[in-house]
Amino acid sequence: MVKDHTTEAKIKDAARxxxxxxxxxxxxxxxxxxxxxxNVALVNYYFKSKGxxxxxxxxxxxxxxxLSMIDIFKSNIPLIxxxxxxxxxxxxxxxxxxxxxxxxxxxxxxxxKSFFELLDINNEIKEAKIFEQIEESQKIGExxxxxxxxxxxxxxxxxxxxFIAKPMxxxxxxxxxxEYEKQLVIHKQYVTEMIIGYLFPTK
Amino acid sequence: MVKDHTTEAKIKDAARxxxxxxxxxxxxxxxxxxxxxxNVALVNYYFKSKGxxxxxxxxxxxxxxxLSMIDIFKSNIPLIxxxxxxxxxxxxxxxxxxxxxxxxxxxxxxxxKSFFELLDINNEIKEAKIFEQIEESQKIGExxxxxxxxxxxxxxxxxxxxFIAKPMxxxxxxxxxxEYEKQLVIHKQYVTEMIIGYLFPTK
DNA sequence: GTCTATATCGTGATAGAC
DNA sequence: GTCTATCACGATATAGAC
Numbered sequence: 001m002v003k004d005h006t007t008e009a010k011i012k013d014a015a016r017x018x019x020x021x022x023x024x025x026x027x028x029x030x031x032x033x034x035x036x037x038x039n040v041a042l043v044n045y046y047f048k049s050k051g052x053x054x055x056x057x058x059x060x061x062x063x064x065x066x067l068s069m070i071d072i073f074k075s076n077i078p079l080i081x082x083x084x085x086x087x088x089x090x091x092x093x094x095x096x097x098x099x100x101x102x103x104x105x106x107x108x109x110x111x112x113k114s115f116f117e118l119l120d121i122n123n124e125i126k127e128a129k130i131f132e133q134i135e136e137s138q139k140i141g142e143x144x145x146x147x148x149x150x151x152x153x154x155x156x157x158x159x160x161x162x163f164i165a166k167p168m169x170x171x172x173x174x175x176x177x178x179e180y181e182k183q184l185v186i187h188k189q190y191v192t193e194m195i196i197g198y199l200f201p202t203k
Numbered sequence: 204m205v206k207d208h209t210t211e212a213k214i215k216d217a218a219r220x221x222x223x224x225x226x227x228x229x230x231x232x233x234x235x236x237x238x239x240x241x242n243v244a245l246v247n248y249y250f251k252s253k254g255x256x257x258x259x260x261x262x263x264x265x266x267x268x269x270l271s272m273i274d275i276f277k278s279n280i281p282l283i284x285x286x287x288x289x290x291x292x293x294x295x296x297x298x299x300x301x302x303x304x305x306x307x308x309x310x311x312x313x314x315x316k317s318f319f320e321l322l323d324i325n326n327e328i329k330e331a332k333i334f335e336q337i338e339e340s341q342k343i344g345e346x347x348x349x350x351x352x353x354x355x356x357x358x359x360x361x362x363x364x365x366f367i368a369k370p371m372x373x374x375x376x377x378x379x380x381x382e383y384e385k386q387l388v389i390h391k392q393y394v395t396e397m398i399i400g401y402l403f404p405t406k
Numbered sequence: 407g408t409c410t411a412t413a414t415c416g417t418g419a420t421a422g423a424c
Numbered sequence: 425g426t427c428t429a430t431c432a433c434g435a436t437a438t439a440g441a442c
Contacts, residue, residue: 102312106309121375153364158357161367164367165359169356
Protein backbone atom coordinates (compact mmCIF):
# COMPACT_ATOMS: atom_id res chain seq x y z
CA MET A 1 0.00 0.00 0.00
CA VAL A 2 3.03 2.26 0.26
CA LYS A 3 3.12 4.70 -2.63
CA ASP A 4 6.58 3.89 -3.84
CA HIS A 5 7.28 4.55 -7.47
CA THR A 6 9.93 1.95 -8.10
CA THR A 7 9.06 -0.69 -10.65
CA GLU A 8 9.27 -3.42 -8.06
CA ALA A 9 6.79 -1.62 -5.79
CA LYS A 10 4.41 -1.00 -8.67
CA ILE A 11 4.33 -4.71 -9.43
CA LYS A 12 3.82 -5.65 -5.81
CA ASP A 13 0.96 -3.17 -5.40
CA ALA A 14 -0.75 -4.38 -8.56
CA ALA A 15 -0.28 -8.01 -7.55
CA ARG A 16 -1.68 -7.29 -4.11
CA UNK A 17 -4.84 -5.73 -5.49
CA UNK A 18 -5.47 -8.41 -8.07
CA UNK A 19 -4.57 -11.40 -5.89
CA UNK A 20 -6.81 -10.15 -3.08
CA UNK A 21 -9.83 -9.65 -5.29
CA UNK A 22 -9.41 -12.64 -7.61
CA UNK A 23 -7.23 -15.16 -5.81
CA UNK A 24 -4.18 -16.96 -7.11
CA UNK A 25 -5.97 -19.03 -9.73
CA UNK A 26 -8.39 -16.28 -10.70
CA UNK A 27 -5.84 -14.11 -12.47
CA UNK A 28 -2.84 -14.30 -14.79
CA UNK A 29 0.67 -12.94 -14.68
CA UNK A 30 -0.11 -10.82 -17.73
CA UNK A 31 -3.06 -9.25 -15.92
CA UNK A 32 -0.83 -8.21 -13.04
CA UNK A 33 1.77 -6.81 -15.40
CA UNK A 34 -0.84 -4.82 -17.28
CA UNK A 35 -2.28 -3.40 -14.04
CA UNK A 36 1.24 -2.33 -13.11
CA UNK A 37 1.63 -0.72 -16.54
CA UNK A 38 4.31 -2.98 -17.92
CA ASN A 39 5.16 -6.33 -19.44
CA VAL A 40 5.01 -9.91 -18.12
CA ALA A 41 8.72 -10.35 -18.44
CA LEU A 42 9.37 -7.66 -15.86
CA VAL A 43 7.21 -9.38 -13.30
CA ASN A 44 9.31 -12.51 -13.55
CA TYR A 45 12.48 -10.47 -13.69
CA TYR A 46 11.75 -9.00 -10.27
CA PHE A 47 9.88 -11.84 -8.62
CA LYS A 48 11.08 -14.99 -10.38
CA SER A 49 7.60 -16.59 -10.65
CA LYS A 50 3.90 -15.99 -10.09
CA GLY A 51 3.92 -18.33 -7.11
CA UNK A 52 6.80 -16.54 -5.45
CA UNK A 53 5.15 -13.16 -5.94
CA UNK A 54 1.98 -14.58 -4.44
CA UNK A 55 3.77 -15.85 -1.35
CA UNK A 56 5.25 -12.42 -0.78
CA UNK A 57 1.84 -10.78 -1.09
CA UNK A 58 0.21 -13.27 1.28
CA UNK A 59 2.88 -12.74 3.92
CA UNK A 60 2.55 -9.01 3.63
CA UNK A 61 -1.24 -9.02 3.84
CA UNK A 62 -1.33 -11.43 6.76
CA UNK A 63 1.17 -9.39 8.67
CA UNK A 64 -0.87 -6.23 8.16
CA UNK A 65 -4.05 -8.07 9.09
CA UNK A 66 -2.82 -9.66 12.29
CA LEU A 67 -0.99 -6.58 13.45
CA SER A 68 -4.13 -4.52 13.01
CA MET A 69 -5.91 -6.98 15.27
CA ILE A 70 -3.44 -7.21 18.10
CA ASP A 71 -2.42 -3.57 18.01
CA ILE A 72 -5.17 -2.59 20.41
CA PHE A 73 -4.25 -5.40 22.81
CA LYS A 74 -0.98 -3.71 23.63
CA SER A 75 -2.44 -0.53 25.03
CA ASN A 76 -2.67 -0.23 28.77
CA ILE A 77 -6.39 0.40 29.25
CA PRO A 78 -9.18 -1.52 31.04
CA LEU A 79 -10.42 -4.69 29.34
CA ILE A 80 -13.95 -3.44 28.81
CA UNK A 81 -12.68 -0.38 26.98
CA UNK A 82 -10.32 -2.54 25.00
CA UNK A 83 -13.28 -4.61 23.88
CA UNK A 84 -15.18 -1.57 22.64
CA UNK A 85 -12.17 -0.13 20.88
CA UNK A 86 -11.31 -3.48 19.34
CA UNK A 87 -14.73 -3.69 17.70
CA UNK A 88 -14.42 -0.10 16.57
CA UNK A 89 -10.98 -0.60 15.06
CA UNK A 90 -11.96 -3.83 13.38
CA UNK A 91 -14.89 -2.19 11.62
CA UNK A 92 -12.64 0.68 10.65
CA UNK A 93 -9.94 -1.59 9.26
CA UNK A 94 -12.40 -3.85 7.46
CA UNK A 95 -14.19 -0.90 5.90
CA UNK A 96 -10.92 0.00 4.27
CA UNK A 97 -9.92 -3.59 3.43
CA UNK A 98 -13.14 -5.59 3.17
CA UNK A 99 -11.66 -8.32 0.98
CA UNK A 100 -8.75 -9.28 3.21
CA UNK A 101 -10.43 -11.77 5.58
CA UNK A 102 -11.91 -13.71 2.70
CA UNK A 103 -8.58 -13.69 0.93
CA UNK A 104 -6.75 -15.04 3.95
CA UNK A 105 -9.32 -17.69 4.71
CA UNK A 106 -9.54 -18.92 1.14
CA UNK A 107 -5.83 -19.05 0.45
CA UNK A 108 -5.09 -20.44 3.89
CA UNK A 109 -7.29 -23.43 3.12
CA UNK A 110 -5.01 -24.49 0.29
CA UNK A 111 -1.44 -23.70 1.17
CA UNK A 112 0.96 -25.51 3.45
CA LYS A 113 0.03 -23.29 6.37
CA SER A 114 3.53 -22.42 7.51
CA PHE A 115 2.94 -18.70 7.23
CA PHE A 116 2.13 -18.14 10.84
CA GLU A 117 5.43 -19.53 12.03
CA LEU A 118 7.00 -16.82 9.91
CA LEU A 119 4.91 -14.08 11.44
CA ASP A 120 5.43 -15.06 15.08
CA ILE A 121 2.08 -13.60 15.96
CA ASN A 122 2.07 -15.74 19.08
CA ASN A 123 4.95 -13.82 20.57
CA GLU A 124 3.29 -10.53 19.74
CA ILE A 125 0.09 -11.56 21.52
CA LYS A 126 1.85 -12.84 24.59
CA GLU A 127 3.79 -9.65 24.82
CA ALA A 128 0.49 -7.78 24.94
CA LYS A 129 -0.46 -9.50 28.21
CA ILE A 130 -4.04 -9.83 27.04
CA PHE A 131 -4.39 -13.31 28.53
CA GLU A 132 -3.43 -12.13 32.00
CA GLN A 133 -5.85 -9.24 31.70
CA ILE A 134 -8.72 -11.55 30.78
CA GLU A 135 -7.87 -13.99 33.55
CA GLU A 136 -7.76 -11.19 36.11
CA SER A 137 -11.05 -9.71 34.88
CA GLN A 138 -12.72 -13.11 35.11
CA LYS A 139 -11.32 -13.71 38.58
CA ILE A 140 -12.82 -10.54 40.02
CA GLY A 141 -16.17 -11.38 38.44
CA GLU A 142 -16.16 -8.57 35.92
CA UNK A 143 -15.94 -10.72 32.81
CA UNK A 144 -17.98 -13.84 32.13
CA UNK A 145 -15.91 -17.00 32.48
CA UNK A 146 -15.43 -18.11 28.89
CA UNK A 147 -12.38 -19.66 27.30
CA UNK A 148 -10.18 -17.42 25.19
CA UNK A 149 -10.91 -19.18 21.90
CA UNK A 150 -14.64 -18.61 22.25
CA UNK A 151 -14.08 -14.99 23.14
CA UNK A 152 -12.01 -14.55 20.03
CA UNK A 153 -14.63 -16.37 17.96
CA UNK A 154 -17.40 -14.12 19.29
CA UNK A 155 -15.44 -10.99 18.52
CA UNK A 156 -14.31 -12.03 15.08
CA UNK A 157 -17.64 -13.52 14.05
CA UNK A 158 -19.49 -10.31 14.67
CA UNK A 159 -16.82 -8.06 13.21
CA UNK A 160 -15.68 -10.01 10.18
CA UNK A 161 -18.75 -11.81 8.94
CA UNK A 162 -20.65 -8.67 7.86
CA PHE A 163 -17.76 -7.88 5.54
CA ILE A 164 -17.01 -11.41 4.44
CA ALA A 165 -20.62 -12.21 3.56
CA LYS A 166 -21.43 -8.85 2.03
CA PRO A 167 -22.42 -10.18 -1.41
CA MET A 168 -24.64 -12.86 0.13
CA UNK A 169 -26.41 -10.58 2.60
CA UNK A 170 -26.79 -7.83 0.02
CA UNK A 171 -28.42 -10.22 -2.39
CA UNK A 172 -30.80 -11.78 0.10
CA UNK A 173 -31.98 -8.34 1.21
CA UNK A 174 -31.67 -6.57 -2.15
CA UNK A 175 -29.39 -3.87 -0.74
CA UNK A 176 -27.25 -1.50 -2.79
CA UNK A 177 -23.69 -0.73 -1.78
CA UNK A 178 -24.45 2.54 -0.02
CA GLU A 179 -27.41 1.00 1.78
CA TYR A 180 -25.24 -1.82 3.04
CA GLU A 181 -22.65 0.67 4.27
CA LYS A 182 -25.28 2.42 6.35
CA GLN A 183 -26.44 -0.93 7.65
CA LEU A 184 -22.92 -1.68 8.82
CA VAL A 185 -22.77 1.49 10.88
CA ILE A 186 -25.98 0.54 12.66
CA HIS A 187 -24.91 -3.04 13.03
CA LYS A 188 -21.67 -2.12 14.74
CA GLN A 189 -23.68 -0.49 17.52
CA TYR A 190 -25.80 -3.60 18.05
CA VAL A 191 -22.74 -5.82 18.02
CA THR A 192 -20.97 -3.68 20.58
CA GLU A 193 -24.01 -3.58 22.85
CA MET A 194 -24.56 -7.32 22.58
CA ILE A 195 -20.97 -8.39 23.15
CA ILE A 196 -20.28 -6.01 26.00
CA GLY A 197 -23.55 -7.02 27.61
CA TYR A 198 -22.71 -10.67 27.32
CA LEU A 199 -19.05 -10.63 28.27
CA PHE A 200 -19.47 -8.09 31.07
CA PRO A 201 -22.92 -8.87 32.54
CA THR A 202 -22.55 -6.61 35.55
CA LYS A 203 -22.10 -3.44 33.52
CA MET B 204 -26.07 -35.58 -2.84
CA VAL B 205 -28.64 -38.07 -4.06
CA LYS B 206 -27.07 -41.45 -4.60
CA ASP B 207 -28.15 -41.95 -8.17
CA HIS B 208 -26.05 -44.23 -10.27
CA THR B 209 -26.66 -42.74 -13.66
CA THR B 210 -23.63 -41.35 -15.42
CA GLU B 211 -25.08 -37.87 -15.38
CA ALA B 212 -25.59 -37.99 -11.62
CA LYS B 213 -22.10 -39.32 -11.03
CA ILE B 214 -20.65 -36.37 -12.91
CA LYS B 215 -22.79 -33.87 -11.06
CA ASP B 216 -21.85 -35.31 -7.67
CA ALA B 217 -18.16 -35.29 -8.51
CA ALA B 218 -18.40 -31.75 -9.85
CA ARG B 219 -20.21 -30.62 -6.75
CA UNK B 220 -17.56 -31.98 -4.41
CA UNK B 221 -14.63 -30.61 -6.37
CA UNK B 222 -16.15 -27.22 -7.18
CA UNK B 223 -17.10 -26.65 -3.55
CA UNK B 224 -13.68 -27.46 -2.20
CA UNK B 225 -11.54 -25.91 -4.95
CA UNK B 226 -13.68 -23.34 -6.72
CA UNK B 227 -14.21 -22.93 -10.44
CA UNK B 228 -10.67 -21.89 -11.29
CA UNK B 229 -9.06 -24.25 -8.80
CA UNK B 230 -9.84 -27.42 -10.73
CA UNK B 231 -9.96 -28.84 -14.24
CA UNK B 232 -12.54 -30.70 -16.28
CA UNK B 233 -10.27 -33.74 -16.32
CA UNK B 234 -10.15 -33.75 -12.53
CA UNK B 235 -13.93 -33.85 -12.34
CA UNK B 236 -14.11 -36.61 -14.93
CA UNK B 237 -11.53 -38.66 -13.09
CA UNK B 238 -13.34 -38.23 -9.77
CA UNK B 239 -16.49 -39.45 -11.50
CA UNK B 240 -14.58 -42.41 -12.88
CA UNK B 241 -14.70 -41.57 -16.55
CA ASN B 242 -13.38 -39.44 -19.37
CA VAL B 243 -13.45 -35.71 -20.04
CA ALA B 244 -15.47 -36.14 -23.19
CA LEU B 245 -18.40 -37.51 -21.24
CA VAL B 246 -18.53 -34.48 -19.00
CA ASN B 247 -18.99 -32.24 -22.00
CA TYR B 248 -21.35 -34.70 -23.63
CA TYR B 249 -23.75 -34.39 -20.71
CA PHE B 250 -23.15 -30.81 -19.62
CA LYS B 251 -21.90 -29.01 -22.71
CA SER B 252 -19.11 -27.09 -20.93
CA LYS B 253 -17.32 -26.66 -17.63
CA GLY B 254 -19.01 -23.32 -17.10
CA UNK B 255 -22.46 -24.72 -17.67
CA UNK B 256 -21.83 -27.59 -15.26
CA UNK B 257 -20.62 -25.07 -12.72
CA UNK B 258 -23.75 -22.96 -13.00
CA UNK B 259 -25.89 -26.04 -12.39
CA UNK B 260 -23.88 -26.95 -9.31
CA UNK B 261 -24.06 -23.41 -7.91
CA UNK B 262 -27.82 -23.25 -8.36
CA UNK B 263 -28.24 -26.62 -6.70
CA UNK B 264 -26.00 -25.76 -3.74
CA UNK B 265 -27.59 -22.37 -3.17
CA UNK B 266 -31.04 -23.86 -3.23
CA UNK B 267 -30.07 -26.46 -0.65
CA UNK B 268 -28.36 -23.80 1.46
CA UNK B 269 -31.19 -21.28 1.50
CA LEU B 270 -33.88 -23.88 2.00
CA SER B 271 -32.01 -25.26 4.99
CA MET B 272 -32.04 -21.76 6.47
CA ILE B 273 -35.68 -20.87 5.96
CA ASP B 274 -37.04 -24.32 6.69
CA ILE B 275 -37.33 -23.59 10.39
CA PHE B 276 -39.10 -20.29 9.71
CA LYS B 277 -42.12 -22.12 8.39
CA SER B 278 -42.95 -24.01 11.56
CA ASN B 279 -45.67 -22.63 13.75
CA ILE B 280 -43.81 -22.22 17.05
CA PRO B 281 -42.99 -19.19 19.24
CA LEU B 282 -40.26 -16.86 17.97
CA ILE B 283 -37.91 -17.44 20.86
CA UNK B 284 -38.02 -21.17 20.27
CA UNK B 285 -37.53 -20.62 16.57
CA UNK B 286 -34.40 -18.66 17.36
CA UNK B 287 -32.94 -21.46 19.44
CA UNK B 288 -33.80 -24.11 16.90
CA UNK B 289 -32.46 -21.99 14.05
CA UNK B 290 -29.05 -21.79 15.69
CA UNK B 291 -29.18 -25.50 16.42
CA UNK B 292 -30.10 -26.42 12.86
CA UNK B 293 -27.53 -24.08 11.37
CA UNK B 294 -24.72 -25.66 13.37
CA UNK B 295 -26.02 -29.08 12.41
CA UNK B 296 -26.19 -28.23 8.72
CA UNK B 297 -22.81 -26.50 8.68
CA UNK B 298 -21.16 -29.38 10.50
CA UNK B 299 -22.19 -31.56 7.58
CA UNK B 300 -21.41 -28.97 4.89
CA UNK B 301 -18.75 -26.65 6.32
CA UNK B 302 -17.48 -25.51 2.94
CA UNK B 303 -20.77 -24.31 1.49
CA UNK B 304 -20.93 -20.75 2.90
CA UNK B 305 -17.44 -19.96 1.71
CA UNK B 306 -18.21 -21.43 -1.68
CA UNK B 307 -21.33 -19.34 -2.08
CA UNK B 308 -19.71 -16.14 -0.89
CA UNK B 309 -16.63 -16.53 -3.04
CA UNK B 310 -18.41 -17.48 -6.23
CA UNK B 311 -21.15 -14.93 -5.64
CA UNK B 312 -18.55 -12.18 -5.63
CA UNK B 313 -17.62 -12.91 -9.24
CA UNK B 314 -20.69 -13.98 -11.17
CA UNK B 315 -23.49 -11.87 -12.57
CA LYS B 316 -25.58 -12.37 -9.45
CA SER B 317 -28.80 -13.38 -11.15
CA PHE B 318 -29.03 -16.65 -9.28
CA PHE B 319 -31.36 -15.46 -6.61
CA GLU B 320 -34.00 -14.42 -9.11
CA LEU B 321 -33.97 -18.02 -10.20
CA LEU B 322 -34.41 -19.36 -6.68
CA ASP B 323 -37.28 -17.08 -5.63
CA ILE B 324 -36.16 -17.30 -2.02
CA ASN B 325 -38.03 -14.10 -1.31
CA ASN B 326 -41.36 -15.75 -1.91
CA GLU B 327 -40.40 -18.65 0.30
CA ILE B 328 -39.52 -16.34 3.16
CA LYS B 329 -42.66 -14.26 2.86
CA GLU B 330 -44.72 -17.39 2.86
CA ALA B 331 -43.14 -18.30 6.21
CA LYS B 332 -44.64 -15.20 7.86
CA ILE B 333 -41.44 -14.64 9.81
CA PHE B 334 -41.62 -10.87 9.36
CA GLU B 335 -45.07 -10.63 10.90
CA GLN B 336 -43.96 -12.81 13.79
CA ILE B 337 -40.96 -10.56 14.50
CA GLU B 338 -43.05 -7.42 14.23
CA GLU B 339 -45.62 -8.81 16.65
CA SER B 340 -42.96 -9.95 19.11
CA GLN B 341 -41.35 -6.51 19.05
CA LYS B 342 -44.70 -4.80 19.51
CA ILE B 343 -45.51 -6.67 22.71
CA GLY B 344 -42.04 -5.90 24.06
CA GLU B 345 -40.76 -9.44 23.97
CA UNK B 346 -38.12 -8.90 21.30
CA UNK B 347 -35.67 -6.04 21.14
CA UNK B 348 -36.56 -3.53 18.42
CA UNK B 349 -33.94 -4.19 15.77
CA UNK B 350 -34.32 -4.15 12.02
CA UNK B 351 -34.61 -7.48 10.26
CA UNK B 352 -31.32 -7.18 8.38
CA UNK B 353 -29.35 -6.74 11.59
CA UNK B 354 -31.15 -9.67 13.17
CA UNK B 355 -30.21 -11.84 10.22
CA UNK B 356 -26.63 -10.55 10.37
CA UNK B 357 -26.35 -11.39 14.07
CA UNK B 358 -27.68 -14.88 13.54
CA UNK B 359 -25.58 -15.67 10.50
CA UNK B 360 -22.41 -14.08 11.85
CA UNK B 361 -22.39 -16.26 14.91
CA UNK B 362 -23.45 -19.43 13.13
CA UNK B 363 -21.47 -19.24 9.91
CA UNK B 364 -18.23 -17.54 10.81
CA UNK B 365 -16.90 -20.36 13.02
CA PHE B 366 -17.15 -22.66 10.01
CA ILE B 367 -16.04 -20.16 7.39
CA ALA B 368 -12.95 -19.07 9.30
CA LYS B 369 -12.01 -22.50 10.56
CA PRO B 370 -8.53 -22.59 8.98
CA MET B 371 -7.72 -19.12 10.31
CA UNK B 372 -8.94 -19.71 13.85
CA UNK B 373 -7.35 -23.14 14.00
CA UNK B 374 -4.03 -21.72 12.96
CA UNK B 375 -4.06 -18.79 15.35
CA UNK B 376 -4.86 -21.07 18.26
CA UNK B 377 -2.94 -24.14 17.08
CA UNK B 378 -5.99 -26.40 17.24
CA UNK B 379 -6.30 -29.81 15.61
CA UNK B 380 -9.45 -30.81 13.77
CA UNK B 381 -11.00 -32.77 16.64
CA GLU B 382 -10.15 -30.03 19.11
CA TYR B 383 -11.87 -27.48 16.92
CA GLU B 384 -14.95 -29.67 16.66
CA LYS B 385 -15.21 -29.79 20.45
CA GLN B 386 -14.75 -26.02 20.55
CA LEU B 387 -17.69 -25.62 18.18
CA VAL B 388 -19.99 -27.57 20.46
CA ILE B 389 -19.11 -25.30 23.36
CA HIS B 390 -19.31 -22.21 21.23
CA LYS B 391 -22.82 -22.97 20.06
CA GLN B 392 -23.98 -22.80 23.68
CA TYR B 393 -22.38 -19.40 24.21
CA VAL B 394 -23.81 -18.09 20.96
CA THR B 395 -27.31 -19.25 21.83
CA GLU B 396 -27.10 -17.74 25.30
CA MET B 397 -25.77 -14.45 24.00
CA ILE B 398 -28.21 -14.01 21.14
CA ILE B 399 -31.30 -15.05 23.09
CA GLY B 400 -30.22 -12.80 25.92
CA TYR B 401 -29.77 -9.86 23.58
CA LEU B 402 -32.79 -10.28 21.35
CA PHE B 403 -35.17 -11.22 24.18
CA PRO B 404 -33.92 -9.19 27.17
CA THR B 405 -36.91 -9.98 29.38
CA LYS B 406 -36.36 -13.74 29.34
C1' DG C 407 -23.07 -43.66 -24.56
C1' DT C 408 -18.32 -44.03 -24.16
C1' DC C 409 -13.84 -43.85 -25.62
C1' DT C 410 -9.17 -41.99 -28.10
C1' DA C 411 -7.10 -38.54 -30.63
C1' DT C 412 -6.65 -33.94 -31.78
C1' DA C 413 -7.52 -28.95 -32.74
C1' DT C 414 -7.12 -24.53 -30.61
C1' DC C 415 -6.04 -21.48 -27.38
C1' DG C 416 -4.06 -19.26 -23.10
C1' DT C 417 -0.69 -19.48 -19.59
C1' DG C 418 3.92 -19.33 -17.07
C1' DA C 419 8.37 -18.69 -17.96
C1' DT C 420 12.54 -17.46 -20.58
C1' DA C 421 15.84 -16.06 -24.36
C1' DG C 422 17.76 -12.46 -26.43
C1' DA C 423 17.70 -7.71 -28.61
C1' DC C 424 18.13 -2.98 -27.11
C1' DG D 425 16.01 -2.53 -16.74
C1' DT D 426 12.72 -3.14 -20.23
C1' DC D 427 10.92 -4.86 -24.20
C1' DT D 428 9.37 -8.49 -28.15
C1' DA D 429 9.22 -13.07 -29.56
C1' DT D 430 8.89 -17.65 -28.48
C1' DC D 431 8.86 -22.25 -26.18
C1' DA D 432 6.59 -25.84 -23.62
C1' DC D 433 2.77 -27.16 -21.42
C1' DG D 434 -1.90 -27.91 -20.01
C1' DA D 435 -6.58 -26.58 -20.49
C1' DT D 436 -11.27 -26.68 -22.83
C1' DA D 437 -13.78 -28.50 -26.19
C1' DT D 438 -14.84 -31.45 -30.13
C1' DA D 439 -14.46 -34.94 -33.99
C1' DG D 440 -14.90 -39.38 -35.03
C1' DA D 441 -14.31 -44.49 -34.13
C1' DC D 442 -16.70 -48.14 -31.75
